[in-house]
Amino acid sequence: MVGQAKRKKISHRLMLETEERCIYCAAPPDTIEHMPPLVLFLKRQRPKGLEFAACKECNNGTKGADAVAALFSRVSHADRDPYWENGDGVTLRHTVDRDAPGVRDEVFDEGKAATRWMKGDAGVLVPKTVVHADGPLVKAYLDVFSAKLGMALYREHVGKPLALEGGVQTIWYMNSGLSEKIALAHLSILPIDGSLKQGSFTARDQFAYRYNCDEKSIFAALVGLNSNFHIFLIASSTPEKFMLPLSMPEIATTTNFLRPSQLVEHLASKAAAVGRLR
Template identity: 30%
Template sequence: MSQSKNRKQQFLTSNPVCCFCGGVSPSEEPDHVPSRAFFTNRQWPEGYEFPACVTCNRASRHDEQVVAMLSRLYPESSNSADSAAIEKLMVAVSRNYPEVMEEMLPTLRQKRNAAKKYKLELQPGQTHADLPLLSVRGPLVNSAIHSFSRKLFCALYYKHAGQVLKSSGGIAVLWFSNLQIDEDKIPRELGNVLSGFPKLERSRTNLDDQFFYRWAIADTKEVAVFLAFFRRSFAILGYVHQQADRFELPLGATIIRPFQAE
């Protein structure tokens, strides 16, 4: 047996059930969360492989392409590898999910409204049509974010709670664009709650500038909270509860269940 196959088998033996579908399926392969497409040169953080069945591993691949593309849009990188990666992702999304690309193109009215709402100043000679804005609040983009969030928070809960989010559990998801982050829309009180700071690196290279999160888990491990940032493009807030029917919903949150539990 090759060294890589041996490592894979050891991983699956140590993690015998899929962490994305309530533990109802045996694990069949490791899944990288977030996927390697989110990171420069595909160098993802060490220790962020999670046990998945084949169905769960494949379930969100197109949605992950969309979210990985969004994560790389801001700030614009001068790194040639990043520029090539975003171009590749845009081609992939255009091929696999062309409706998303169409949905993200804002109308002139939407640009004008955004400029007024977020107090964006036009540069000399610039019109509202020239503003480098995208529409990210459409149903398709939101669906992709929610699909990715299910996998992200099931994985992070498994990592830090040491157990699978059961089929009876759920995740309340809120997400924030870069403009909303700049407007300080993320609840400030979370700063006093989220005391966990992970170490995110590969080969001693810190990856916090690409992906970073804070977390907290109750002593009972029934409840957890995670706040994840993806470069400076957006952030996702996830409240995890082992009993979804006991949620006290944050305003505007969407409840997501583990795969096969909906």
């Protein structure tokens, strides 16, 4: 009988042998990339699935983006939440400091983090730290994470990596910044439900999405990560045909457009610009 671990090893080896290239660039793949990454799940308990072939450079070079996305997906709980005081939360903070140096300084900068009294779970007012995700480093990491997710889900639903001349347009929302009106506008074009499921083990409260796809050149989704982070994305192998990137004047947030092969370099150039060479 072949054990589960061994079966996984075989299927990963097969994936690396059969995938023509990294899902993020033109290089041949030599690692397995989980998207969304394990770091985003509580105690790294992640249902299997959504595993992809990636090259080592993209996989390692964008780890900081995974860590920052995991941090921000939970940041609304930052106060008086035991999550941040033990095991998982402490590990995540260390991971962010290691893989995305400078991010916590940028976000929790004394002058930027403000305390505001808000209604807590029990209906009483509790002090919450309002963090700002508008610094250049955080934006670069979350833009790259969103593009990664778009390229991974495109591979999953279209059946091949996003073309090198293709691209992903993303908009992300933090701190419940996704209004009901915008959510409904997005969801009206996204009829299909997606998540991760392994037998009866699901993690819908940590990762779920609604999507639409023509199964050949375009994929769109609204993705929810934990309670605090939503991403709207459109990935296409022929972006000019769909007039991407779209201008969205009704949406008061910046949008981002990245192509395959640009992810690692995008992070490096933004980090260099703020003096955080890695």
